[in-house]
Amino acid sequence: MGRHSENQTQLLKLSASQVPADSQQRAKQFVLNLQDEICTALEELDGKARFHEDCWQRAEGGQGRTRVIRDGRVFEQGGVNFSEVWGDSLPPAILAQRPEAAGHSFFVTGTSMVLHPRNPYVPTVHLNYRYFEAGPIWWFGGGADLTPYYPFAEDAIHFHQTLKGACDRSHPEYYPTFKRWCDEYFYLPHRQEQRGIGGIFFDYQDASSKLYVGCQPDSQAALYSQQVGTVSRSWEDIFAFVQSCGHAFLPAYLPIVQRRQEIEYSDRERQFQLYRRGRYVEFNLVYDRGTVFGLQTNGRAESILMSLPPLTRWEYGYQTQPGSPEAQLTEFFLQPQDWANGCLTQK
Amino acid sequence: MGRHSENQTQLLKLSASQVPADSQQRAKQFVLNLQDEICTALEELDGKARFHEDCWQRAEGGQGRTRVIRDGRVFEQGGVNFSEVWGDSLPPAILAQRPEAAGHSFFVTGTSMVLHPRNPYVPTVHLNYRYFEAGPIWWFGGGADLTPYYPFAEDAIHFHQTLKGACDRSHPEYYPTFKRWCDEYFYLPHRQEQRGIGGIFFDYQDASSKLYVGCQPDSQAALYSQQVGTVSRSWEDIFAFVQSCGHAFLPAYLPIVQRRQEIEYSDRERQFQLYRRGRYVEFNLVYDRGTVFGLQTNGRAESILMSLPPLTRWEYGYQTQPGSPEAQLTEFFLQPQDWANGCLTQK
Numbered sequence: 101m102g103r104h105s106e107n108q109t110q111l112l113k114l115s116a117s118q119v120p121a122d123s124q125q126r127a128k129q130f131v132l133n134l135q136d137e138i139c140t141a142l143e144e145l146d147g148k149a150r151f152h153e154d155c156w157q158r159a160e161g162g163q164g165r166t167r168v169i170r171d172g173r174v175f176e177q178g179g180v181n182f183s184e185v186w187g188d189s190l191p192p193a194i195l196a197q198r199p200e201a202a203g204h205s206f207f208v209t210g211t212s213m214v215l216h217p218r219n220p221y222v223p224t225v226h227l228n229y230r231y232f233e234a235g236p237i238w239w240f241g242g243g244a245d246l247t248p249y250y251p252f253a254e255d256a257i258h259f260h261q262t263l264k265g266a267c268d269r270s271h272p273e274y275y276p277t278f279k280r281w282c283d284e285y286f287y288l289p290h291r292q293e294q295r296g297i298g299g300i301f302f303d304y305q306d307a308s309s310k311l312y313v314g315c316q317p318d319s320q321a322a323l324y325s326q327q328v329g330t331v332s333r334s335w336e337d338i339f340a341f342v343q344s345c346g347h348a349f350l351p352a353y354l355p356i357v358q359r360r361q362e363i364e365y366s367d368r369e370r371q372f373q374l375y376r377r378g379r380y381v382e383f384n385l386v387y388d389r390g391t392v393f394g395l396q397t398n399g400r401a402e403s404i405l406m407s408l409p410p411l412t413r414w415e416y417g418y419q420t421q422p423g424s425p426e427a428q429l430t431e432f433f434l435q436p437q438d439w440a441n442g443c444l445t446q447k
Numbered sequence: 448m449g450r451h452s453e454n455q456t457q458l459l460k461l462s463a464s465q466v467p468a469d470s471q472q473r474a475k476q477f478v479l480n481l482q483d484e485i486c487t488a489l490e491e492l493d494g495k496a497r498f499h500e501d502c503w504q505r506a507e508g509g510q511g512r513t514r515v516i517r518d519g520r521v522f523e524q525g526g527v528n529f530s531e532v533w534g535d536s537l538p539p540a541i542l543a544q545r546p547e548a549a550g551h552s553f554f555v556t557g558t559s560m561v562l563h564p565r566n567p568y569v570p571t572v573h574l575n576y577r578y579f580e581a582g583p584i585w586w587f588g589g590g591a592d593l594t595p596y597y598p599f600a601e602d603a604i605h606f607h608q609t610l611k612g613a614c615d616r617s618h619p620e621y622y623p624t625f626k627r628w629c630d631e632y633f634y635l636p637h638r639q640e641q642r643g644i645g646g647i648f649f650d651y652q653d654a655s656s657k658l659y660v661g662c663q664p665d666s667q668a669a670l671y672s673q674q675v676g677t678v679s680r681s682w683e684d685i686f687a688f689v690q691s692c693g694h695a696f697l698p699a700y701l702p703i704v705q706r707r708q709e710i711e712y713s714d715r716e717r718q719f720q721l722y723r724r725g726r727y728v729e730f731n732l733v734y735d736r737g738t739v740f741g742l743q744t745n746g747r748a749e750s751i752l753m754s755l756p757p758l759t760r761w762e763y764g765y766q767t768q769p770g771s772p773e774a775q776l777t778e779f780f781l782q783p784q785d786w787a788n789g790c791l792t793q794k
Contacts, residue, residue, distance in 0.1 A: 154764065168763045179763060290748040378755070385732035386742070395733070401637040406763050408725070414755040416515045416526060417501065 118307075119238050119335050124207055126339070127231035127240075128184055131211040132165075134229065134346045135182045138213060139167055141350050142180075145357060148173040151180070156400055161186040166403045170410065174222065174361055178215035179406035183399075184208070190234055191396040193389075197304060197314050204235025210242070211346075212390060214407040220373035221360040223248035223255065223296070224380065225353050226407070228390060229346050238335070240342045241303035241314075243278065244349055245286055246356075247296030247380060249373045251428045253442070255356045256297040260439035263300050266348035270341035273328045275440065277311045278302045281321035283436040288383055294434045295383045299352075300345065303389075305338050372426050375418060377409040384408065465654075466585050466682050471554055473686070474578035474587075475531055478558040479512075481576065481693045482529045485560060486514055488697050489527075492704060495520040498527070503747055508533040513750045517757070521569065521708055525562035526753035530746075531555070537581055538743040540736075544651060544661050551582025557589070558693075559737060561754040567720035568707040570595035570602065570643070571727065572700050573754070575737060576693050585682070587689045588650035588661075590625065591696055592633055593703075594643030594727060596720045598775045600789070602703045603644040607786035610647050613695035617688035620675045622787065624658045625649045628668035630783040635730055641781045642730045646699075647692065650736075652685050719773050722765060724756040731755065 120126070139151050149172030157163050162185035170177045186207045189195075195202050210230030217224065229242035246259045260279070267275035282301035287294055304313040309332060311325035333341075384391050384407050394404035420427035467473070486498050496519030504510050509532035517524045533554045536542075542549050557577030564571065576589035593606045607626070614622035629648035634641055651660040656679060658672035680688075731738050731754050741751035767774035 166763075170763070177761075177763070290742050290751075374758075381728060381759075382732060382752070385729060395637050402764055404637075405729070405761065408761040410762065411721075411758070411760045412728075413758045414524075414752065415757065416513075416517070416524070416753050417749055 119233065123231075123238065123335065124209065124233060128209045130339075130343055130346070131209055131229060131231075132182055134349075135165070135167070135180050135211045135213075137347070138211075138227075138349065139180050141354065142169065142175070142178070142215070145354060146172040146174045149175060154403075156403070158183075158185055158398075158400065160398060164400065164403060166400075166406065168406060172218075174217055174219070174357060176216050176218040177410035178213070179403075180211065180213040181403050181406060182209075182211050183403070185397065185399070187397065190232075191393060193392065193396070198234070198237060198239075200237050201234035206232065206234040208232045212407075216377070216409045217357070217361075219361055219363065220249045220365050220369040221252075221363040222357050223360075224377075224409075227346075227349050229342055231342075237306065239304045239306040239313075240338050241305065242342065242345070243282055243299060243301035244345070244352065245282055245296055245299035245301065246353070247376075248433065249376050249429065250369065250425055251433045252356075252360070255359070256433065256437070256439045257442050258355060259297070259299060259352050262348055262352035263345065264440045266344045267300065267341070269344050270337065271331055271333070273311065273325065273331060274302075274341065275300065277321055277325040277328065279440070280319070280324055280436075281312075281315055284316065284319045284321055285389075286383065288379060288387070290386075291379065291382070293379065293430065294436065295379065297433050297439060298436065305341075307334055307338070309333070371413070374411055374413040375415060376429075377412040378414045381408055381412055466580065470578075470585065470682065471556065471580060475556045477686075477690055477693070478556055478576060478578075479529055481696075482512070482514070482527050482558045482560075484694070485574075485696065486527050488701065489516065489522070489525070489562070492701060493519040493521045496522060501750075503750070505530075505532055505745075505747065507745060511747065511750060513747070513753065515753060519565075521564055521566070521704060523563050523565040524757035525560070526750075527558065527560040528750050528753060529556075529558050530750070532744065532746070534744065537579075538740060540739065540743070545581070545584060545586075547584050548581035553579065553581040555579045559754075563724070563756045564704070564708075566708055566710065567596045567712050567716040568599075568710040569704050570707075571724075571756075574693075574696050576689055578689075584653065586651045586653045587685050588652065589689065589692070590629055590646060590648035591692070591699065592629055592643055592646035592648065593700070594723075595776065595780065596723050597716065597772050598780045599703075599707070602706070603780065603784070603786045604789050605702060606644070606646060606699050609695050609699035610692065611787045613691045614647065614688070616691050617684065618678055618680070620658065620672065620678060621649075621688065622647065624668055624672040624675065626787070627666070627671055627783075628659075628662055631663065631666045631668055632736075633730065635726060635734070637733075638726065638729070640726065640777065641783065642726065644780050644786060645783065652688075654681055654685070656680070718760070721758055721760040722762060723776075724759040725761045728755055728759055 143150055149169045151167040151169045154166045164183035166181050168179045169175050188205050190201050190206045212228040214226045224247040227244040232239050264275040278300040282298040285301045309330040312322040315322040490497055496516050498514040498516045501513045511530035513528050515526045516522050535552050537548050537553045559575040561573045571594040574591040579586050611622040625647040629645040632648045656677040659669040662669040738751055
């Protein structure tokens, strides 16, 4: 009896660090359902445009379901993508982070979304959740972040507080770690600017109890989560966390659209929006891990680059007018802020 | 007497593979003069807009003279940049090609130019010539290439024949090698398309007699130039060649502008131009060596990204109409062609 219960405990411990037999199917079903849930709500919100769907196959293994909305009442262009991809070997950039995956085939499934609204007062938003398996290892990654063109503190606070709520249901250290990680990831070194007001971002989340695998080793997120110490969790725990974050997207974003969608704007705001969209392009093409992964694995270019905005402009030497809303955006909102606590700190 | 003349011969041989004492000054003066020559001619051609000049200093060592033209009669936006930069160490991507430069300080000077005309019938054009020194080694690099939006074979033929003439004055194998290299360099793997109709491109040209250093080892340019065998030349020879190419730019490009600048166009051509400009952005931010070098060496972002177009659009799943001029551009003109011989080969 004693021996039996000891075995049971060992089995439970073992299974806690292991992956269920139907892990790939459950992860895939979650991201497919999330794509559906988001597309349905966005169509209802837009009221004019519908998503156009393309299903595609990847010759080397895999398939996808790309959905694009354009010329809507709210959305000038946007896409919500689902894909599952498998192959013989992960690309070098990922193997450098996860050497245990070398020599193993891989499976990845995920959903990613970028929405470019027409009205400059409505922020651009991005979401991505993904699940990897490769030989002995597995992990979840993803997040959601907001890129406003005009500075509304209440929008930034609402977005962060909603995501924080979703994180806190799983572990109190998730939000503080993954908020910092998001600020560090969505950063343009050549502009010394954040891409937007952030949100949450994480990668390589598995049962190894380390939150910070894949951060820059000397980053704020890594230093913070090293202080936190170990965080005990299973595949089920992390999957529940990712689901919680995924389902938090609509309550985080829709109220912001509803508040801003009817505000009138002039050519000035439109031109600033087009100019700022250039930064989005610069980030995605120069730095974004998902874009680079997609291009390295011979992904479907149209689906990968669906994140790029419908219309963008670059202007040499552009400067905001001191004291203007545009200056407030770049000077305050595009520096990391403690939005969940409603605080603005001047740099 | 015999011994003296033997010494002289040895000295001459030695100096032929060496760099003159005033190499940096002469290279710098050439690119400064080329910038002046081009800007003067472009202002005269445009007739409306003038170049705005910004002089800047690089904290880590160096300076530049950025000139930008915009809202002109011909040019919607364009820039001609001069810079000279020095520092303790070349970035890793260059050291991988030139390991002899490791542990040495470097000097580089160059001029680079991108012009984005307003009329979709006038091609975008790019030019860059640069000179590097690092410890025991030096080299020249650069080239010029044309990116039309509408297919005019006579423009492509004129551009290539003019550059070929400039190359042939130095060596008959330069054009065939550097034309192939250009086709291989200005290629977007994720689109399986050329950026434009090419021109010439070369890098790492020094007295080592190898034309192909810095090509992909299995590329057409490398295989072709390996067959050519050794090409004996000195610093002076290569400098003369680069000058010849630089001065060929205006005769290669201006007649094309003059032929196309007054052609009327509608929204259809404008929309296609904006769409194709997206490919220019994709190439420059994902693949371009100069852009990556600039961002890696903490260069002036505004000057580096001056190459990006004023207005650009992305459209998911765009397809040209079969048989249209737009289809002819992508199907024929954006595949490598033997333009200097006036031949179009279907892929």
